[in-house]
Amino acid sequence: MIRQKLFTSVFFLLFALSAIALVSAQEKPYIFRGGTIYPIEGDSIRNGSLVVHHGKIIAVGNAESIAAPPGAVSFDVTGKVIMPGLVDTHSHIGGGDGADQSAALQPEIRILDAIDVRSDTFKKALAGGITTVNVMPGSGYLMSGQTAYLKLRRANSINDMLLCTDPITDICGGMKMANGTNSIRNAPFPGTRAKSAAMVRQLFVKAQDYRARVQAAGGNPEKLPKRELDMEALVQVLEGKRTVHFHTHRHDDILTVLRLSKEFGFRVVLHHVSEGWKIAKEIAEAGAPCSIIVLDSPGGKLEAVDIRYENGAILEKAGITVAYHTDDWITDSRLFLRSAALGVRAGMSRQKALEAVTLAGAKILGLDSRVGSLKPGKDADFVILSGHPLSVYAHVEETWIEGTKVFDRSNPEDRKYSVGGYEVFRGDAADDSDKEGAE
């Protein structure tokens, strides 16, 4: 009995110590000197310095103009490149699953209840320089649930990764929706596109009604309608507090999304948007940002036959906010920068292509006050690369989150996640149900 008590108190002591360690991470300032810095906001800086302290960026600029703070630990990154940690606006890492087969619309589902924080897919993402990610449930549903905005910190529980404070009370992500062929299936799923839209409209009308009843209650608990989890999530959507992330490929499906967004006034991000280049003007007029994917070749499904490398360039020229995403496992998190580079190959500006894997993603997720660029006051999330971010030969050497190094290619235990090999990946990230849900 005593032994058990002792064990318990030791356990609590360790727990308390580790909690302190988390809070007081990075007590000393760090200065990274000599590298080329792409701050994303502002011009690139040759022979730059980056100072971070207590997990935040303190200073960014030319090495000569920035003095090392007293007691700073200095890192020589001559010949290297520093850029913000990458922001992936659409991914399926973490082994989570969302809605089940029971219904086409399941807004009450939270992916954060299903994520395995120890999944090797997170390590893969860190090896690719990704620090912030929108983990989404699949696309085989009109509405497959609530997404989770995560920082890829070392984590024991999902709480350690979330960008919100309390998953029980806070809004910790967006709402995943889809149209087109993925969500057209046997009943209770819709059988046509028109039915898909009608089902979505009916549910939003119901949510409007629920919202009206909540408002009518005027805060009086007696008069409040009984809690309905699906309605509560949709009220957040109607009030613009929860962004809709809408999987959509074909030009007419994209326009359907814009029509729904206009009717119900929800904030929407268009995802994949394979035929966005055909209707860039309409998307620009609606002011909808796009989170797009690059595939090595078109096709594989009818909706993606007309996907083009040029999509990013055309959307950029129309003045639309464009982010890239991995849709991991559809494309590999380790190669996220490759998407930006292929965008440049097809005419995107280098600046906007780099923004598309950093700041544009941060804006799309509403996190740009914290991440997406190297700016004093923002989180110290950054990547050290061996070369130009758009070069095939550049490797992610280190990934840092909030002043803590979370990936180091020079460490064989981390390096294996960059390269792969025997028993590195469990390979369970892509079963058939995921496949149906992705892309």
Add this chain to the structure above:
Amino acid sequence: MRKLIHTAVVCGLVFYMTSFLSINETHAQVAVCGEVVYTMSGSPLQNGIVLIRKNKIEQVGLAAQVSIPGDYKVMSAKVVTPGLIDAHSVVGLSGIYNQAHDQDQLEKSSAIQPELRALDAYNPREKLVEWIRNLGVTTVHTGPAPGALASGQTIIVKTVGGTVNEALLDSIGMVAFTLGQTVGENFRSPGTRSKGVAMIRAEFVKAQDYALKRKAKDPDKRPTRDLELETLLRVLNGQVKALFTVNKATEIMSALRLAKEFKFDLVLDGAAEAYLAMNEIKAAGVPVIIHPTMVRTYGDTRNASFETAQQLEKAGIPIALQSGYEDYVPKTRVVLYEAAIAAANRLPYEKALGAITIDAARIIGVDKRVGSLEQGKDADVVLFDGDPFEYTTHVCGVIVNGSVVSETCK
């Protein structure tokens, strides 16, 4: 630097003189000038010229040594390489739409059907053929997808032509076999690895027996022709190579064991865990067509590594790279991109180029025709505006059989 200016001037001048003379002529006579020309037969040429006459390469050399006849169309590029070779693909059988009507890559009625010919299924007008051609791929070893114990016969085609006959370089490339998890998913039997190997062994034994009976003196005692066994016999007789798609080390060892028992010419394909069996592969003298470098790390290729190409090359094992097979997206990979990732992961630069040109040509047995820029070979040439492996470089010209098939930068 002076040399560079010299080439630029020579190419520019000739281009000026000929540009308005030959507008409507077929481009059977072309001069390709490259700041760097990777001939893949010897060191790269700084300021090189490739002369093309009709469908063949007429001359290759330094700008200072090659004079361009006045009536040649002149094309210039930063980097020039031979037409790229995809050592294993399903393009032309597995189409862009991914609908029943354009998916001819795998017959699932029986696990052993080596008599099936890609020749009878290849669609040269498939959009994905054009897609990879515009990105520099001029020769493809294509055929059935992995997934049956014996799935059929591959073909080698150029990425041009309106009919399969026009495209054809070799009507029987190899006979394709698969061992591994995917076979079990496609057929009720084999359900285990052991069963799969046993079934293949039994079929080869049957083919040996068939060969003896076909030689019977009394014509009445000879069995009727059996297309399946005839195909396997061609493998046993060394007329056609056996392409074994095997990813786990266990399966690689099984393929090597089969090749030893039945003495056929083996080419290993996929080979995700080849790094675990390098000594055995090397001792057997077997080449490897490695899975796409960017293959997804799940299922049979769960243990794939970006560095497998480098490791095998370093061990002295002949390698080529491939686009492979995807049942979803991207519907085809681009072998140039796969080589780029291998090059970025320690495969020496020219070895990475070799894996999609001359070394690929050797492994699929067409190196007399394609794979390098040498006098007398097919005039398949690719023009780049920078390092071919860089993501941001474009393919700005593709020549197949002496015809310029693409001149826009992709």
